[in-house]
Amino acid sequence: MKAKEYCHIPYIRYLDDEGEALQQLPAWTENHETLIDYYRAMVIARAGDAKAVALQRTGQMGTYPSSLGQEAISTVCCSLLEKDDVLIPYYRDLPGLMKRGIPLSDVLLYWGGDERGSAGKAWGKDFPNCVPIATQAGHAAGVATAFKIRNQHHVALVSMGDGATSKGDFTEALNLAGTWQLPIVFIINNNQWAISVPRKIQSGAPTLAQKGVSAGLPSIQVDGNDVIALHEAVSSAINQARSGKGATVIEAITYRLGDHTTADDASRYRESEELQEAWGREPIKRLRNFLYHRGLWDEEKEQQLKREATELIDSEVKRYLNTPLPEVSDLFDYHYAQMPAQLEKQKRQALAKANGRAH
């Protein structure tokens, strides 16, 4: 009675670590625009991410969780979502947020300790960042339930880390998704670490995808650094959800090339060899090789893209840094549509105090 015998989880991969095709590529890859678009998005996201880390290091922003090395997952997922679909992200989704059209400055504002980072119009109905691990899985199930009740053919896409799969919220949502045939895509960014806890002591299951099996959901593993494999898995899952056939669990295998956050020092608990090896599998280099080898990309384009990225990021950082403090009244004004009398009183006290300090 070995568990492994009961359970087979497919693993999808198209490109090897160097960006060479391992098998016949899907037809859509003939349209190079998509791949180039992925590449551009990942390069810009990585530059934005590096800037966010730099802002923290220079005391201009708070704790920040870098998405270094995991850009492919978030980028591909959010490229494939439609506008009326709803993204329920977690805190390591900078690339996807940017792909959804959310200004980098919003994300910086959030990590810079300002609620207005989740308030902008560009967010649409997407969910703000979620810090309490795995709680967003329930929200996704609720969003998908709303779609179903209203007969809307939209999809809820929810992301989370490998650690999040241990929390009951995740499995409760999986179970509902299976029971109610909900239009959800669960995407697990398995970056091998939950802060200092490695994948193997997070769960004894040979794959995290098989958590989906517990709910009777189709469940697959995919190379999370391979945009082609991701595109295949995610688009098929989105289509399935959109056509009323229910949810899919996708475990995307990648690696957290950075520290957990800027407050963390991964060298305390992981071997540098492991990190070095993982650099050899990272998604941007891989796709760059692929594009170079096929003559779809060159050094000039690369330089041009880098300039674009710098320009975009500089202007967003400027917007971030120039955002004045919120009003003190903001702390009170958004708790209830109708402010209770007692809170009104406290607000007046806070304003008086703030004025007192200002003088």
Place this chain on the structure above:
Amino acid sequence: MKAKEYCHIPYIRYLDDEGEALQQLPAWTENHETLIDYYRAMVIARAGDAKAVALQRTGQMGTYPSSLGQEAISTVCCSLLEKDDVLIPYYRDLPGLMKRGIPLSDVLLYWGGDERGSAGKAWGKDFPNCVPIATQAGHAAGVATAFKIRNQHHVALVSMGDGATSKGDFTEALNLAGTWQLPIVFIINNNQWAISVPRKIQSGAPTLAQKGVSAGLPSIQVDGNDVIALHEAVSSAINQARSGKGATVIEAITYRLGDHTTADDASRYRESEELQEAWGREPIKRLRNFLYHRGLWDEEKEQQLKREATELIDSEVKRYLNTPLPEVSDLFDYHYAQMPAQLEKQKRQALAKANGRAH
């Protein structure tokens, strides 16, 4: 990508609905004592259970959840546990508790609204009844962790209903059991209903056993009305746990022949045909047929057993009904080993009030 294709859960059954062998029986069944012991235990448990219902109906006890039709699971599990193993039961485990040597009167006291029902020596280190669904799964994992830390070759056996498998507590405990290779047997009493919620709208998974697959655990289904199949599955799971090879999930398929509790009226939500059919599969009749057909049981033995049961139950009911009210001080004395001064003050108030009322 159909989930079912990824996952095969074995199903164990030895006796058909009429108690005829469906395949070669295991060697231990040659020793008839075990089977007769199971039969006796189930008959006594069912009589005790019926008495508990009657006590509630006649206003002599509070709400009670009958184990009617599900006696085999609890009986076999608790027969196979050793004294130093720890049982972490749920509220539908009367047969097992009696098998563990816990007086029926304790169980009646509990449902009669008296904490002392969980206090007796006979309970050993076993856990008291657990009402908040699935929370006991975490306790079992903790008990098993203690065994592991102390190098004790004991087993934690935890039971729960089909509904309980939807609650995150259960899957969190499964995950830990797999990760830490804990000596646990998870036994699911799948009686097809969670109050009014039928199995199929509790989970979209084809089996509940496959929840264990999410944690990489061996997971099986067993006919929960077939003591031979249960004995095979549970003893093998206990052996595996005891020998350090980790946990097993056993889904025992049975049927709740009664209402959810005495406060429930199942006719509101389930078809009487379904109930009638289920009576045809119930465990006691099945084992009785088996024993009769092999000449191991007869009418005289049956009558003798019924007299024994009545005698035992009458004396236990007497003990229950004659148990005087607890002291008012009991309400306060067991909150802390060292009673805080403020509570001491409240206790004095309560005692004074009680004395005032008594006069």
Place this chain on the structure above:
Amino acid sequence: MNSSVSETVDQSIPQEVTEKLSMVEAVNLALDHAMADDQDVVLLGEDIGVNGGVFRATQGLRDKYGLKRVMDTPLAETLITGISIGMAAQGLKPVAEIQFMGFIFPALEQLICHAARMRNRTRGRLSCPMVLRAPFGGGIHAPEHHSESTETLLAHIPGLRVVIPSSPIRAYGLLRAAINDPDPVIFLEPKRIYRAVKQAVSYGTAILPLDKCFTLKQGSDVTLISWGASIKETMEAANTLQEYGASVEVIDVATIKPLDMETILTSVRKTGRCVIIHEACKSFGVGAEISAALAEEALADLKAPVERVTGYDITMPYYRMEDHFLPKPEDIIKAALKTLSFH
């Protein structure tokens, strides 16, 4: 916002009344009317569908509004709350039932971290117009975990509203208001009085404000303050005290959060004496906030220390002994007489 809302029992008897309803029937009617009025109102919870809820609060609604609007969920309170938040963020108005308040704790992370914060976190971009209903309180000889009163835990959370009715008319009016409200409301139903009295309730019954106490009885010597099922013992005590010659004011707080201290202060400034009654444990209970606020804001007007008549700081006893835990009319009378005789 400045005047107290007095008891509406006598005021709001609607014209089209055909029958009198118990409190749980009034809850059912409020849900029915809210669903009829607004397509976005959906119900979810354990056993609320064909079974109509273990107390029958949702009886008949699945047949009337269908499976998509009356959803039996799997057994998972974290999930029930999480999906309510997800639905609410999309503009639905979920009304979730937690079968008993003793099982609300798995919902707290979602309530505290998300429901209560969604509006503030997104500066109004998303909101959480959900209601979480739960029967609560002791006195019906229920099993373990079925009799607790832990409203304080919810009252302390900024961004939530906590509402507790104590009559069929208030149950109807407050629940309809809760469902209409654009923010999350915890609606706690004192099950001991689910079927205690009947009142005429109909579509015309007034929708009530969510931040106003109800003055059930006017008086000048002492103010009794309570909510939920304890209103019953409080009114009994008030009547006895009245027979003794005391003029008693009774306030049903009803909206625990936000707390309408204005009505309470006005009353106690007048009477100078106050007894607070609740089933929950005394320490760090809702009564503490009321008592503290009274002494902080009306110290000079207090003619006697405020008295609290409450449960002890112990786990709710199993039912054989629960009577020793629950406040009784004689306890309230004794406390009131103590304040009246204080000098």
Place this chain on the structure above:
Amino acid sequence: MNSSVSETVDQSIPQEVTEKLSMVEAVNLALDHAMADDQDVVLLGEDIGVNGGVFRATQGLRDKYGLKRVMDTPLAETLITGISIGMAAQGLKPVAEIQFMGFIFPALEQLICHAARMRNRTRGRLSCPMVLRAPFGGGIHAPEHHSESTETLLAHIPGLRVVIPSSPIRAYGLLRAAINDPDPVIFLEPKRIYRAVKQAVSYGTAILPLDKCFTLKQGSDVTLISWGASIKETMEAANTLQEYGASVEVIDVATIKPLDMETILTSVRKTGRCVIIHEACKSFGVGAEISAALAEEALADLKAPVERVTGYDITMPYYRMEDHFLPKPEDIIKAALKTLSFH
């Protein structure tokens, strides 16, 4: 149980001191000594092993005591609490870490329904000698959910103890007591002052009682009452007030539950004036219970209404604005002067 425990900083400096420790180092030392003294003490939590905890409270202990006694768990707070209860029922003494108090909510069902009740439920047959540690409070510019103070939710639960140290010596003495205690103790560590001051702490440092306030400063005009990180601002305010000529008494409540009202009452009966300071939201906070109990039991001695200086009834703001939320020395001074000038 009758006399107050005065500040032990000066009393308990042990003989074998080699170095001065910060509060988080004192926590680490207390864990180390408890594990050395008692084989049954085991640690568990997220990232407490090789990483030594995100604040380094468990640093070095995995290497010293091995994987079986220092357990990195999967990411699941419900589970962490559930297994602690299971282990405790078998006689182990688990000390679990919740990484930040903002993530304690999934633990509440287990804490409320089981940890707090095991002894009472089994009339002493089983018990729950566990400690749940969690860093809490604002002021370190942390991300969302990392800065809340929700001690009230735990203080309201019968069967729990809630303890909050405010200095390295008290952290050591209280944590060792918490681990020795045969009942569940929630041990909340004010992370803003984890490294604020250093004190000499060693194996000889006194183990402290779990139901006694600490009088940090004696005075006769006004009593300032606080706990945790706010003790810092409270002491600053006390010093300034002293310069103004007021004689200030400062009490560190430290043991939030059970609350040592005796020490508090004795002080306020003497001074007649009281300011309570805490970071948590005001309404239904721990301050409410203290203020209510003072007015109920010492009304005649109060020369001025009790003042509460607390967080507002709002969600902890993200860090850019958290300063507007946290009580400041000038707020405390202002409130104290208000009580001093009351007539």
